[in-house]
Amino acid sequence: MTLALALLLALFEAPKPGTYELPPIAQVQERELVDASGAHVPFPGLAPGQVAVVAFIYRGCHEAQGCPASLALLRELDRRLAADPARAARVRLACVSFDPERDTPARMAELHDLMAPRSDWRFLVPDGAASLAQVLRDFGQDVVDLEGGAKRHVMKVYLVDADHRVRNIYASGFLDANLVFADIDTLSPPVK
Amino acid sequence: MTRTRDALRFVAVCCIAILAHAARADETCLSPFMPKITGQEDYVYVYTLGIEGLGDGNDKLVTLGANPKRPGYGKVVSQVSMPGRHEAHHGDFTDDRRFLWLGGLDTSEIFVFDVATNPGKPRLAKRISNFVAKSGGVVGPHTFYALPGRMLITGLSNAKDGGGKTGMVEYSNAGEFIRTIWMPEGAEYGYDARVNPDLNRMLTSSFTGKKNYMRPLGELMGDAEAMKHFGNTVVVWDFHARKPLQVLQVPGAPLEIRFALDARHYYAFTSSALTARLWGIFRKDDGTFEALDLAPIGDPAKPPLPVDISLSSDDKTLFVDSFVDCTVRVFDVSEPRKPVVIHEQKIGAQLNMVSQSWDGKRVYFSSSLLSNWDKGGADDEQFVKAFSWDGKTLEPLFAVDFKAEKLGRPHIMRFGQEGFWAGTSSPNVGE
Numbered sequence: 211m212t213l214a215l216a217l218l219l220a221l222f223e224a225p226k227p228g229t230y231e232l233p234p235i236a237q238v239q240e241r242e243l244v245d246a247s248g249a250h251v252p253f254p255g256l257a258p259g260q261v262a263v264v265a266f267i268y269r270g271c272h273e274a275q276g277c278p279a280s281l282a283l284l285r286e287l288d289r290r291l292a293a294d295p296a297r298a299a300r301v302r303l304a305c306v307s308f309d310p311e312r313d314t315p316a317r318m319a320e321l322h323d324l325m326a327p328r329s330d331w332r333f334l335v336p337d338g339a340a341s342l343a344q345v346l347r348d349f350g351q352d353v354v355d356l357e358g359g360a361k362r363h364v365m366k367v368y369l370v371d372a373d374h375r376v377r378n379i380y381a382s383g384f385l386d387a388n389l390v391f392a393d394i395d396t397l398s399p400p401v402k
Numbered sequence: 403m404t405r406t407r408d409a410l411r412f413v414a415v416c417c418i419a420i421l422a423h424a425a426r427a428d429e430t431c432l433s434p435f436m437p438k439i440t441g442q443e444d445y446v447y448v449y450t451l452g453i454e455g456l457g458d459g460n461d462k463l464v465t466l467g468a469n470p471k472r473p474g475y476g477k478v479v480s481q482v483s484m485p486g487r488h489e490a491h492h493g494d495f496t497d498d499r500r501f502l503w504l505g506g507l508d509t510s511e512i513f514v515f516d517v518a519t520n521p522g523k524p525r526l527a528k529r530i531s532n533f534v535a536k537s538g539g540v541v542g543p544h545t546f547y548a549l550p551g552r553m554l555i556t557g558l559s560n561a562k563d564g565g566g567k568t569g570m571v572e573y574s575n576a577g578e579f580i581r582t583i584w585m586p587e588g589a590e591y592g593y594d595a596r597v598n599p600d601l602n603r604m605l606t607s608s609f610t611g612k613k614n615y616m617r618p619l620g621e622l623m624g625d626a627e628a629m630k631h632f633g634n635t636v637v638v639w640d641f642h643a644r645k646p647l648q649v650l651q652v653p654g655a656p657l658e659i660r661f662a663l664d665a666r667h668y669y670a671f672t673s674s675a676l677t678a679r680l681w682g683i684f685r686k687d688d689g690t691f692e693a694l695d696l697a698p699i700g701d702p703a704k705p706p707l708p709v710d711i712s713l714s715s716d717d718k719t720l721f722v723d724s725f726v727d728c729t730v731r732v733f734d735v736s737e738p739r740k741p742v743v744i745h746e747q748k749i750g751a752q753l754n755m756v757s758q759s760w761d762g763k764r765v766y767f768s769s770s771l772l773s774n775w776d777k778g779g780a781d782d783e784q785f786v787k788a789f790s791w792d793g794k795t796l797e798p799l800f801a802v803d804f805k806a807e808k809l810g811r812p813h814i815m816r817f818g819q820e821g822f823w824a825g826t827s828s829p830n831v832g833e
Binding site: 350 | 551
């Protein structure tokens with residue numbers, strides 16, 4: 211709803227990039243995850259000047275305000291980045307599954323095909339429970355296993371800078387692509 | 403073809419996600435970033451000030467049974483003492499509702515309780531003792547307000563002079579200091595903070611500094627100079643940028659702020675303690691806000707000192723507690739610019755906080771305001787009382803006498819539910 215109202219009714223304008231601060235919230239570690247092709251890759255693994263928008267998801271999520279909402283945000287970011295190559299070079303999008311048991315690389319590849327990314331959007335899964343625990347602890351992402359395979363969690367999307375510091379966290383009620391882009395341009399200003 | 407069908411299915415799911423939010427309101431006064439208990443609450447967590455010579459004399463987190471279908475209904479089911487008396491006051495959950503942060507207005511100590519592992523028996527997980535130093539001199543952590551992955555804490559005072567100039571402080575959920583945002587010039591006082599994410603706006607209100615709130619109330623009221631040092635402002639902020647946009651004049655210490663919960667309602671309520679008025683903060687068509695004096699609360703000639711308000715999840719009913727006359731007044735605010743009192747009831751000899759369940763059918767009241775402001779003698783009742791509310795009348799459900807139970811002065815109340823987190827513990831706040 212926030213996304214819809216903000217875009218349709220323009221209830222507010224995103225602040226001008228660079229006019230506000232995004233102090234570090236947490237430091238995350240470089241980890242190795244598995245991508246949709248089955249290859250082990252560094253995560254976040256950013257180049258200098260890059261930022262990442264990271265969403266933890268699982269494909270079995272049926273909570274409307276959960277993973278579908280964060281995927282919708284990343285999809286919108288992806289489409290807008292595709293139309294802005296200069297900005298796209300500074301941004302990586304990443305979905306990380308917190309259900310490595312079911313969300314195999316093959317299943318993440320299906321999600322990749324479904325989303326049909328047009329920018330640097332990666333679909334990743336931890337290599338087992340220990341790897342999952344590490345990355346969840348890094349980000350402070352809560353997850354509880356419920357009966358039937360469901361996973362209770364508070365949906366969050368993280369903005370990570372090139373030094374692997376979490377600089378903002380977006381959640382249900384505040385998923386707004388304009389705000390994310392303002393933050394991206396604050397952390398990684400466009401080259402003039 | 404398959405991809406097209408999948409894409410359409412995805413879009414449909416996203417539409418459901420977007421619309422579902424509009425159909426839901428928030429638990430009545432909590433952060434919009436936090437999951438809510440929409441059914442029967444099992445527990446009421448009561449942050450309680452210690453009283454010297456009563457029980458162990460320490461501040462406590464007291465857990466009351468609140469579900470009539472479970473053991474311990476209307477009774478103390480657990481309690482945890484925090485060594486010392488810190489002027490226990492307010493607190494709230496993190497955005498994942500796993501931890502309950504509680505602040506002391508005197509010592510500025512912060513206590514973080516794990517309420518996820520065993521909701522009926524909270525466990526002290528962390529103690530933050532360097533809030534003043536870390537924040538650069540903010541004193542009196544008051545409102546705790548969950549932001550995604552963070553806790554926003556409003557201050558009441560400062561370490562330099564104990565006056566009302568103060569700021570807001572952010573911590574990560576892991577308990578690490580992030581930043582301090584000082585209140586703007588001309589609106590230096592602080593109290594509550596509430597966010598409407600749909601508008602990207604935050605409102606903050608204003609009270610008074612430590613020199614005043616730690617002073618006996620009768621003495622303070624007789625000090626004309628001291629009484630000049632209360633806040634008269636509500637500040638409108640760009641929430642995302644944490645930048646002040648407007649300073650609204652709301653004379654007489656506006657305290658609790660409650661944003662309307664319906665996504666189409668662009669307004670909030672607050673009450674001014676010293677002038678006993680109900681105020682509305684309304685968004686105008688140009689996107690700026692205005693503060694409107696809506697109605698008296700009780701008889702302003704005999705100031706009742708309104709202290710807490712609670713808005714129902716349908717935005718139609720506002721409970722307003724007054725300390726001096728110990729009365730709750732229920733306003734019909736379905737026409738927010740024309741509130742009408744539909745019920746008045748004296749709850750006890752003194753009255754402070756009010757919390758209502760998501761469905762509005764149960765309302766809880768607590769008695770204590772501040773250790774040096776509570777009444778004396780027989781009027782120093784200390785209780786939590788639960789009532790049912792049918793839209794017209796409040797009927798008693800249970801009451802716990804916090805003096806008879808040797809607990810102390812009950813203040814803020816928050817709800818817990820068994821199984822809310824399936825009995826697991828969180829990894830990111832350690833001992």
